[in-house]
Amino acid sequence: MDITESKTGLILTGGGARAAYQVGVLNALRQILSDAGFPAGDNPFPIICGTSAGAINATALACRADHFAESVRMLVDVWANFTVDQVYRADTLGIVGSGARWLSMLTLGWFMRRLKAHPPASFLDNMPLVALLHRMLDLPRLDSVLSSGKLHALAVTASSYSSGRHLTFYQSGKEIPPSKRAQRETIPDQIGVEHLLASSAIPFIFPATPMFYEGRREFFGDGSMRQIAPISPAIHLGATKILIVGAGRAGGKSEQPITQFAQYPSLAQIAGHALSSIFLDGLAADIERTQRVNQTLSLLTPEQQMQTKLRTIKTLVISPSERIDEIASRRVKYLPAPIRIMLGGIGATEARGAALASYLLFEKGFTKELISLGERDTWAVRDEVLAFFGSQ
Numbered sequence: 494m495d496i497t498e499s500k501t502g503l504i505l506t507g508g509g510a511r512a513a514y515q516v517g518v519l520n521a522l523r524q525i526l527s528d529a530g531f532p533a534g535d536n537p538f539p540i541i542c543g544t545s546a547g548a549i550n551a552t553a554l555a556c557r558a559d560h561f562a563e564s565v566r567m568l569v570d571v572w573a574n575f576t577v578d579q580v581y582r583a584d585t586l587g588i589v590g591s592g593a594r595w596l597s598m599l600t601l602g603w604f605m606r607r608l609k610a611h612p613p614a615s616f617l618d619n620m621p622l623v624a625l626l627h628r629m630l631d632l633p634r635l636d637s638v639l640s641s642g643k644l645h646a647l648a649v650t651a652s653s654y655s656s657g658r659h660l661t662f663y664q665s666g667k668e669i670p671p672s673k674r675a676q677r678e679t680i681p682d683q684i685g686v687e688h689l690l691a692s693s694a695i696p697f698i699f700p701a702t703p704m705f706y707e708g709r710r711e712f713f714g715d716g717s718m719r720q721i722a723p724i725s726p727a728i729h730l731g732a733t734k735i736l737i738v739g740a741g742r743a744g745g746k747s748e749q750p751i752t753q754f755a756q757y758p759s760l761a762q763i764a765g766h767a768l769s770s771i772f773l774d775g776l777a778a779d780i781e782r783t784q785r786v787n788q789t790l791s792l793l794t795p796e797q798q799m800q801t802k803l804r805t806i807k808t809l810v811i812s813p814s815e816r817i818d819e820i821a822s823r824r825v826k827y828l829p830a831p832i833r834i835m836l837g838g839i840g841a842t843e844a845r846g847a848a849l850a851s852y853l854l855f856e857k858g859f860t861k862e863l864i865s866l867g868e869r870d871t872w873a874v875r876d877e878v879l880a881f882f883g884s885q
Contacts, residue, residue: 500645501882502732503538503554504724507545507717507772508740509695509852511817513860515550515738516565516572517867518811523565525871525878533562536638537882539645540732542661544716544723545772547738548649548692549626552684556635558644571629573864577855579625581617581699583829615700617853619690626686635684639666646730649684650716650723651691654701659719661726662688672729676721679729680706692716695768695852720775724783728806736881737780738867739812741773759840765818765848783808809881814870817863819844821851824859 505515527533536558543551550568557564577583638644646665653660662682663669672679682688691702691713701712727735758766787805790798798804822844825833832853833842840846854860871878 500540500731500733501538502540502542502727502730502735503551504727504735504737505541505543505547505551506723506738506740506776507547507693507715509546509693509698510575510854510856510859511740511772511851511863512546512550513572513575513863514740514813514817514867515547516568517864517869518738518871519550519554519565519867520569520864521868521871522878523562525875526882527562529879529882531882534560536561536643538736540648540727540730541644541646542648542650542726542730543692544650544720545693545695547740548716549629549689552632552635552647552649552689553629555638555644555647556631558638559641567629569864571625572860573857575855575857575860577829577832577853578621580622580855581619581853582621583832615694616698619694619699622690622693623686626689630686632685635664639664642666647684648679648726648730649688649692650720650726651688651694651702651704651713652716652718652720653706653711653713655711657719659716659721660706660713661716661729663726663730665730669730674722674725676719677725679726696771697764698853715771717771717775722779722782723776724779724806724808732806733804734807734881735809737776737808737810739773739776739810741769741813741817756845759843759846761836761839761841761843761846761849764839765841765846765851768852769848780808780810807881809874809877811867811871811874813863813866814873815866817851818847820862820866821854821859822847824854824856824862825850827856827858828854 526537531537541551541555553568554564557567635647644666646663646669648661648663650661659677661679662684663679664682664684671681687702687704691704692715694700694702694714696714696718701714703710703712724735783806786803790803790805825842825847836842836850841849
C-alpha cells in the first residue's frame with residue numbers, strides 16, 4: 494500500500510486536556526497501518542496542522558516525522574502519565590497568585606482597582622508548560638525532516654488579541670506562498686515554543702503570549718478563537734485528502750443531556766459552553782462546507798471542474814463516541830485539592846459544569862481514559878481508515 498506519494502493532511506484540533514483523545518487515535522492508526530504493511534519509520538501525514546493543544550501534538554509528530562511509530566509512542570508516554578503541574582501551577586501559592594486573584598477581580602474589581610493592585614493575566618499560570626515543551630520537542634530535528642522531504646509542512650494556528658487577525662504560521666521544506674482570506678492569513682515562519690504557547694493559550698484560562706510580527710509586538714491567544722475554516726490551512730499547504738481528529742462528538746450530537754427542568758447555569762457551565770463553541774463549532778461547520786463543495790463538484794463535468802479553483806477534498810473525521818464531559822465529571826476528583834476547591838467554587842466539579850473541567854484535567858486518570866476511547870473509536874472505523882489511506 495503506497496500512501497507516501499499522496500498529499501495526506503492531518504488536522505489535530507484544540508481542547509486542552511481533551512487532546513489526549515488524539516493520542517489514542519494516533520496510536521490505533523499506527524497499529525492499523527503497521528498491520529496493513531506500512532513501514533513503521535515512514536510518515537503517513539506529509540502535512541500536519543494543529544491548533545491549541547492539537548498544535549503541541551502536531552509539532553511533536555512533525556519533529557519525528559522520520560519515524561511515525563516512535564513519535565506516537567512518545568506522545569502516548571507523555572499523555573498517559575500526565576499531572577497538572579506539568580502544564581500549570583496547581584499548588585496553593587500558585588493558585589493564590591493567579592486563580593484566586595482572578596476570581597477576586599470578578600467580584601471586587603472596583604475595590605482592587607482603587608488599591609491599584611496589579612491584575613492577574615489569567616486564571617492559571619502555565620509556566621510549567623514551557624519546560625514540558627522543551628522536553629517533548631526537538632525543533633532542530635524539524636528542520637531536518639523538512640529538508641529531507643520526510644515532511645512537507647507543519648502549520649500552527651493562533652489568534653491575535655492585538656489586531657484581531659487569525660493567523661496560521663507554517664514551516665515547509667519547499668517554498669509555499671502565503672495566503673490571505675477574510676479574517677485569516679497563512680504566514681511562513683520558523684515554528685518555535687512561543688507559537689505553541691500562543692496557540693494553546695485558552696482564553697481567560699492561560700495568559701496571552703507576546704510574539705513579534707511584521708516588526709511589532711502582538712499578543713496571541715488560542716488558535717481556535719475566530720477559526721471559521723479549520724480545514725483551510727491543510728488545503729492551502731497542498732493536502733488532497735485530510736484526516737481530522739475532533740475533540741467533541743460529531744454529527745450534531747449534543748454534549749449536554751437535555752432535562753425537563755434545567756437549573757440556572759453556573760459560571761462553570763457558561764464558561765464550558767463558551768469553550769465548546771470555540772473548540773467544536775467551527776470544525777463541524779467547516780466539515781459540512783467541505784462536504785457540500787465535494788457534492789457540488791461531483792455534479793460538474795471534468796471540463797467544468799477544470800475551470801474552477803475548487804477541488805474535491807477527501808476527508809475522514811474521527812471524533813469521540815462518548816461524552817467527554819461525562820468522563821470528566823467522573824475524573825475531576827483526581828485534580829489537586831487547591832484546583833478542585835477553586836473550580837468547585839464556580840461549579841466546575843458538578844456534572845453540569847464538567848465541560849470546563851475537561852479542558853483542565855491534565856491528570857492520567859482522565860487522559861488514559863481518553864486515550865483508550867480514541868483507540869476504540871479508531872479501531873471501530875478500521876475499514877474506513879484503510880480505504881482512506883488506500884485511495885489516491
